[in-house]
Amino acid sequence: MSKNKAKKEATEKEYRKPLIKRRKPNRSIAGDIALYLFLTLVAFVMAFPIIYAVSSALKPLDELFKFPPTIFAQHPTTDNFSDLFITMGKSWVTFSRYLFNTVFITAVGTAGHLIIASMGAFVLAKYEFPGAQGFFKVVTVAMMFTGYATAIPNYIILNKLGWIDTYWAIIIPAFASPMGFFLMKQFMEGLPTSLIEAAKIDGANEWKVFSGIVMPNVKPAWMTLIIFSVQALWNNKASTYIYSEERKTLVYALQQIQAGGIARTGQGAAVLVVVMIVPIIIFVFSESQILETMASSGLKD
Amino acid sequence: MKEFFNKYVTLRKHNARIAWKKAKRAKMCYAFLAPYAILFAMFFIFPVVASIYFSFTYYNILERPRFIGLQNYISLVLEDDIFLTSIKNTFMIAIITGPLGYIMSFLFAWLINELPRWVRSVAVIVFYAPSIAGNCYVIFSVFFRGDAYGYVNALLMNMGIIDAPILWLINPTYMLPICMLVILWMSLGTGFLSFVAGLQGVDKSQFEAGYMDGIKNRWQELWYITLPNMKPMLMFGAVMSITQAFGVCDVTMALCGYPSTDYAARTIVTHLFDYGYSRFEMGYACAIATVLFLIMILCNKAIQALLRRVGT
The missing domain is CATH 1.10.3720.10 (MetI-like)
Structure with a gap:
């Protein structure tokens, strides 16, 4: 019996093999090698500035100014990072305060955006009610212009609300980011409606359906919203909305250090790493979920 | 005839009930959408409108905006x-x-x-x-x-x-x-x-x-x-x-x-x-x-x- 099965499998494999080859009738080995070489080259060019930034952050001072420059640090140290902490520790507003500001803005802004955008996206994706289509169209149009185009009136509005020079000036507008809303809605449309109906028959109300059924099922989209929101908020200089030094963000403070010129080259490099590492790490860990969400990102007309 | 009329009335009542139910359900939808919609209107739609309005004025935040027509655009170009x-x-x-x-x-x-x-x-x-x-x-x-x-x-x-x-x-x-x-x-x-x-x-x-x-x-x-x-x-x-x-x-x-x-x-x-x-x-x-x-x-x-x- 098992012998028979093995034989069958073998024949099936025999049969499968040419089929796989036939799937790509036009791919030559030379072409594939050229492709790999090309991609490696481009990948190196793309990665070079980032690798260089990381390795400069690890270089001791004498190596930073060595010529010709070395790509990788010969004697890697964390001196630059500790120097950075020392410099910032002596500043009027401490490093931990800047860090807190940015973490607070990023965390609250992202959490709020996730909840509020998901609630709206849920009803838009799963229910039909007057005005739904129109609203979604407006959101897609809003993706077509950058925040810069509305920066001035936003400033005036925030000023009228009295939110200038508070965290809310950054956090609250971040809740309404159209991109996250759009992606969430598109992804939720892929959820089977039967799931929601079944829960309703069991007597769950809308909020329960939303929090108990829908949200756990769209976790990939969470990650996507989180990365877009974190990336926007973590890098937010907020220099136009926040004036008080003790409420300024990390990126702003770090840029002051970078502006310190040659003497601060090492610390400046450390700054770059501190700023970029957070979004990149989140992306690395959530890549597959983000790609899953992006699969439904298409704009249909 | 009367029977027909009664049937018509029940049908209308039924339809009305469905419509009411739909509206009720939609109310739920509006409630869900409201937080996002309000913020979105405040920080994305209203600014566009405001921007167009202010573009026809002279406004320096301290004084009230003063209407000056197309002057801004003319100066721009x-x-x-x-x-x-x-x-x-x-x-x-x-x-x-x-x-x-x-x-x-x-x-x-x-x-x-x-x-x-x-x-x-x-x-x-x-x-x-x-x-x-x-x-x-x-x-x-x-x-x-x-x-x-x-x-x-x-x-x-x-x-x-x-x-x-x-x-x-x-x-x-x-x-x-x-x-x-x-x-x-x-x-x-x-x-x-x-x-x-x-x-x-x-x-x-x-x-x-x-x-x-x-x-x-x-x-x-x-x-x-x-x-x-x-x-x-x-x-x-x-x-x-x-x-x-x-x-x-x-x-x-x-x-x-x-x-x-x-x-x-x-x-x-x-x-x-x-x-x-x-x-x-x-x-x-x-x-x-x-x-x-x-x-x-x-x-x-x-x-x-x-x-x-x-x-x-």
């Missing part, structure tokens, strides 16, 4: 040379980096599509990282430093191509091209992710069918099968590219300074910042914003009309 420079620069950047970045996004998404799974995910990280690497682009100011210690200068001097260092980021001739280079480096962003995901989702059986129908090479495969399947993603990617291309300001401000020499790297957005946040001429800044807004929306509409014809 006729008196503000720097605005015209900024329009020229922005269009230069957008026309070169927009389409190139878009094509690069698609090309690389397509090229890495057939790689083994783990190679592909590494490649996605490598290509996508520059666009989320914060202000990592300032590292380019080290490469392009104006003295002989700048790597590009040193390299070119060692090779004997130039004999004196070039002030890359101060000389207006080189500013824009360098900014474009940096922007291109960062251009594999959200659209790229969308393309990667979309290409993975193309139904494999369509390719089989295509081979039966006599598709010969990858280009035909791309045009007749892949691209038509990717249309929604192509649209999305285009929106991302255009929005990015016209919103350039961070890179030019960080690399070339603000203001830059001879305003050679001034873009519409930096001009907007100048008038809005430095001079507090909000009315004038709003006129600039309105122009930018119109350019972006029109460009998007035009490109979408163009993309609808892909694969036909």
Whole structure:
């Protein structure tokens, strides 16, 4: 019996093999090698500035100014990072305060955006009610212009609300980011409606359906919203909305250090790493979920 | 007759009940949408309206806005040379980096599509990282430093191509091209992710069918099968590219300074910042914003009309 099965499998494999080859009738080995070489080259060019930034952050001072420059640090140290902490520790507003500001803005802004955008996206994706289509169209149009185009009136509005020079000036507008809303809605449309109906028959109300059924099922989209929101908020200089030094963000403070010129080259490099590492790490860990969400990102007309 | 009438009444009652139920359910929907809708209206719709309104006024925040008609727009076009420079620069950047970045996004998404799974995910990280690497682009100011210690200068001097260092980021001739280079480096962003995901989702059986129908090479495969399947993603990617291309300001401000020499790297957005946040001429800044807004929306509409014809 098992012998028979093995034989069958073998024949099936025999049969499968040419089929796989036939799937790509036009791919030559030379072409594939050229492709790999090309991609490696481009990948190196793309990665070079980032690798260089990381390795400069690890270089001791004498190596930073060595010529010709070395790509990788010969004697890697964390001196630059500790120097950075020392410099910032002596500043009027401490490093931990800047860090807190940015973490607070990023965390609250992202959490709020996730909840509020998901609630709206849920009803838009799963229910039909007057005005739904129109609203979604407006959101897609809003993706077509950058925040810069509305920066001035936003400033005036925030000023009228009295939110200038508070965290809310950054956090609250971040809740309404159209991109996250759009992606969430598109992804939720892929959820089977039967799931929601079944829960309703069991007597769950809308909020329960939303929090108990829908949200756990769209976790990939969470990650996507989180990365877009974190990336926007973590890098937010907020220099136009926040004036008080003790409420300024990390990126702003770090840029002051970078502006310190040659003497601060090492610390400046450390700054770059501190700023970029957070979004990149989140992306690395959530890549597959983000790609899953992006699969439904298409704009249909 | 009476029976018929009764039936009619019950039917209407029934319909009314359904409608009421629907409205009730919709009330729930509105309640769910309300927080987002209110914030969105406040920070995205209302600002556009306000921007158009303020663009017809003189407004400096301290005094009440004073209506001055088209004066802001007239000054923009006729008196503000720097605005015209900024329009020229922005269009230069957008026309070169927009389409190139878009094509690069698609090309690389397509090229890495057939790689083994783990190679592909590494490649996605490598290509996508520059666009989320914060202000990592300032590292380019080290490469392009104006003295002989700048790597590009040193390299070119060692090779004997130039004999004196070039002030890359101060000389207006080189500013824009360098900014474009940096922007291109960062251009594999959200659209790229969308393309990667979309290409993975193309139904494999369509390719089989295509081979039966006599598709010969990858280009035909791309045009007749892949691209038509990717249309929604192509649209999305285009929106991302255009929005990015016209919103350039961070890179030019960080690399070339603000203001830059001879305003050679001034873009519409930096001009907007100048008038809005430095001079507090909000009315004038709003006129600039309105122009930018119109350019972006029109460009998007035009490109979408163009993309609808892909694969036909």
